[in-house]
Amino acid sequence: MEKSPKAEQTTAGGHAENLQLSVNQLIAVTEPWLNEEPQHVTASALVGQQRAVTAIERGQRIRSTFSHIYMAAPHGIIVEDVIQQMCAEQHWSSAEMRDWVYVANPEDERAPICISLPQGTAENALIGLWEYLEKLPADRQPIFDRLVSTYPSVEFRQYLTLVADKLFDDIPGTELATIVVSHTEPKAWYFCDRVSQASLFGDIRLQSVEGTISSELHLIRPGALLKANGGTLVVHAMQLLTQPELWKQLKHILRTGRYEWEQPVNTQTAIHYEPDPIPVDLKVILAGGRELYSQLQDYDPDFANIFPYFAELNSFYPTQNQAVAPYFDYLAYIENKARCRPLNKGAKAALLEFSAQLTEHQKELSLDSVALIQLLEEAEVLASMNGVPEISANDIKNAQLEAQGRDRLLAELNWQSILEQQVQIDTSGDVVGQINGLTVVGIGGVEFGEPSRITATVHYGDGDIIDIERKAELSGNIHTKGIMILTAYLANLFAKQEPMPLSATLVFEQSYHEVDGDSASLAELCCLISALSESPINQAVAVTGAIDQFGNVQAIGGINEKIHGYFEICQRRGLTGEHGVIVPKSNVVNIHLNAQVREAVAAGLFKVFAVSHTTEAFELLMNVPCGSADNTNKDTLFGRIQLRLQNANASQHSNEDPWWRRIFTRTSRD
Numbered sequence: 001m002e003k004s005p006k007a008e009q010t011t012a013g014g015h016a017e018n019l020q021l022s023v024n025q026l027i028a029v030t031e032p033w034l035n036e037e038p039q040h041v042t043a044s045a046l047v048g049q050q051r052a053v054t055a056i057e058r059g060q061r062i063r064s065t066f067s068h069i070y071m072a073a074p075h076g077i078i079v080e081d082v083i084q085q086m087c088a089e090q091h092w093s094s095a096e097m098r099d100w101v102y103v104a105n106p107e108d109e110r111a112p113i114c115i116s117l118p119q120g121t122a123e124n125a126l127i128g129l130w131e132y133l134e135k136l137p138a139d140r141q142p143i144f145d146r147l148v149s150t151y152p153s154v155e156f157r158q159y160l161t162l163v164a165d166k167l168f169d170d171i172p173g174t175e176l177a178t179i180v181v182s183h184t185e186p187k188a189w190y191f192c193d194r195v196s197q198a199s200l201f202g203d204i205r206l207q208s209v210e211g212t213i214s215s216e217l218h219l220i221r222p223g224a225l226l227k228a229n230g231g232t233l234v235v236h237a238m239q240l241l242t243q244p245e246l247w248k249q250l251k252h253i254l255r256t257g258r259y260e261w262e263q264p265v266n267t268q269t270a271i272h273y274e275p276d277p278i279p280v281d282l283k284v285i286l287a288g289g290r291e292l293y294s295q296l297q298d299y300d301p302d303f304a305n306i307f308p309y310f311a312e313l314n315s316f317y318p319t320q321n322q323a324v325a326p327y328f329d330y331l332a333y334i335e336n337k338a339r340c341r342p343l344n345k346g347a348k349a350a351l352l353e354f355s356a357q358l359t360e361h362q363k364e365l366s367l368d369s370v371a372l373i374q375l376l377e378e379a380e381v382l383a384s385m386n387g388v389p390e391i392s393a394n395d396i397k398n399a400q401l402e403a404q405g406r407d408r409l410l411a412e413l414n415w416q417s418i419l420e421q422q423v424q425i426d427t428s429g430d431v432v433g434q435i436n437g438l439t440v441v442g443i444g445g446v447e448f449g450e451p452s453r454i455t456a457t458v459h460y461g462d463g464d465i466i467d468i469e470r471k472a473e474l475s476g477n478i479h480t481k482g483i484m485i486l487t488a489y490l491a492n493l494f495a496k497q498e499p500m501p502l503s504a505t506l507v508f509e510q511s512y513h514e515v516d517g518d519s520a521s522l523a524e525l526c527c528l529i530s531a532l533s534e535s536p537i538n539q540a541v542a543v544t545g546a547i548d549q550f551g552n553v554q555a556i557g558g559i560n561e562k563i564h565g566y567f568e569i570c571q572r573r574g575l576t577g578e579h580g581v582i583v584p585k586s587n588v589v590n591i592h593l594n595a596q597v598r599e600a601v602a603a604g605l606f607k608v609f610a611v612s613h614t615t616e617a618f619e620l621l622m623n624v625p626c627g628s629a630d631n632t633n634k635d636t637l638f639g640r641i642q643l644r645l646q647n648a649n650a651s652q653h654s655n656e657d658p659w660w661r662r663i664f665t666r667t668s669r670d
Contacts, residue, residue, distance in 0.1 A: 043333040049082070069286070100115070125147070180202075190228040434537060437543060540576070564594065622637060
């Protein structure tokens with residue numbers, strides 16, 4: 001529903017102090033979480049993952065061609081630990097896993113025969129086979145009976161019958177048998193995290209004997225698929241899918257339930273060596289990212305049929321609707337992985353702060369195991385250097401500072417160029433048509449915030465907003481969309497009855513790379529309002545936020561990097577109490593500011609304002625009420641703009657020729 005200018009003014013009428021955030025709103029409050037810590041904890045990697053755990057449990061209970069699983073694992077999740085714990089808690093079975101051996105074929109040296117045996121019995125069974133063949137055929141029956149009763153296997157019985165009248169000399173080749181897979185210590189699952197033809201499927205090696213290329217039984221090498229046969233195989237999805245032939249081969253095996261060995265190939269010689277196919281019955285879990293899952297759904301019609309179970313691991317633990325106590329089980333798992341000394345209460349509070357900071361949400365805690373382990377490992381080093389028995393809050397905070405310091409070189413170089421005025425950023429005074437927007441810069445895997453000077457000028461025209469970034473082909477699609485939205489907002493305010501006779505230009509000064517995203521649209525709009533109303537903007541306050549067509553301020557990303565980046569510039573120039581930032585109110589829950597910023601806010605040297613409508617930002621920056629867009633009150637921002645538009649319209653009409661002169665001029669031309 002469209003808002004009237006009066007309604008806008010009413011919603012924007014709050015004082016600056018009502019929009020200013022307190023120190024407690026600038027970071028997650030950990031005390032209520034600490035109060036929920038249980039006396040006894042059990043280390044667990046599955047905290048917060050019940051949805052994925054249930055999906056995998058359902059998939060494990062169904063053993064068919066069409067019941068395999070895709071597990072979406074965010075960065076930082078240690079897949080092996082998650083799978084290992086699920087295996088233990090869900091009691092994944094290894095009972096169906098069998099040993100596999102190849103034996104020489106008395107009828108065809110190039111086609112070894114495949115035999116399955118009860119798990120862990122392959123070596124003894126082959127010893128029994130050797131004893132069987134050592135006996136004369138007439139004396140073999142007792143051994144035959146013992147072997148078939150000790151090692152129940154249809155294939156083994158058939159082979160004993162096949163060679164019942166054969167001697168060693170009757171069996172071609174130099175080898176009697178080889179063990180391909182033996183489960184002396186059965187594992188219910190195997191993980192193939194470095195995918196290749198050999199590591200996933202196995203291969204048949206070649207040998208050269210006196211210039212002759214050949215293969216033997218002992219050169220048959222199994223891959224993870226055969227080792228996991230009868231159990232569960234976990235495969236690194238990205239590595240598999242970047243090798244299309246292997247992906248096709250896996251799908252074929254799962255559909256047919258048979259593994260056929262690839263023919264050994266040499267660039268100089270081809271050899272025909274074809275062992276029996278091995279029956280395959282296993283559960284496959286592809287472990288990869290969410291985006292990869294979406295791509296497979298879109299581009300591979302077979303994928304949804306073979307992998308119908310989707311198990312998505314969570315990257316965060318929501319505290320809004322779940323008790324925090326289980327999260328301490330997860331922290332116990334993290335401490336065990338980090339092999340660190342105990343954490344005191346202050347350290348746990350600091351760790352919870354860091355965990356919430358990783359999620360960029362004050363009501364969520366991170367499940368990024370790798371990031372948390374890395375922090376604790378560094379804190380452990382600092383504690384050991386100090387010779388203390390426990391990790392303290394200072395150890396946690398110093399570990400954070402050291403990690404941040406290692407990534408700050410590029411940021412400091414950029415900030416230094418601003419301090420030296422090589423890049424012009426004003427952080428004091430008042431200027432018409434100029435504002436500091438907040439941006440996030442990403443270089444070489446490092447992201448940091450810095451202010452960017454945005455300027456606007458106004459001239460006679462037809463109401464267009466000329467985006468110089470777009471004209472120079474330095475504007476991304478989303479930024480261009482933001483410009484169109486703010487154009488619509490201005491038209492909705494000031495061009496309802498007749499076109500605006502003024503146009504404006506907007507530019508990011510000293511920007512030499514592509515500008516994208518809509519997070520600068522609030523700053524750009526404030527800059528335009530300043531230029532149109534000829535009202536100066538307080539340069540000490542920087543702005544970030546997106547807008548809609550009705551002037552509502554919307555959430556953006558990178559809020560913490562942006563605030564920290566602007567604070568660094570202001571602090572190095574000297575905080576005066578005037579400095580601050582304006583951010584969307586809907587982003588307050590995402591704010592996690594460091595101790596330096598919070599101390600400055602507490603001392604009144606830096607301010608963070610949260611706005612929900614553009615008019616609130618206008619009034620904060622220009623210290624003038626917005627008023628109504630329907631009148632020409634020069635004491636309000638909108639009134640000044642309306643007055644200027646009317647004067648521009650009147651000036652245009654006064655420059656037109658009188659009606660009688662236009663008539664006679666047209667007649668004379670005719």
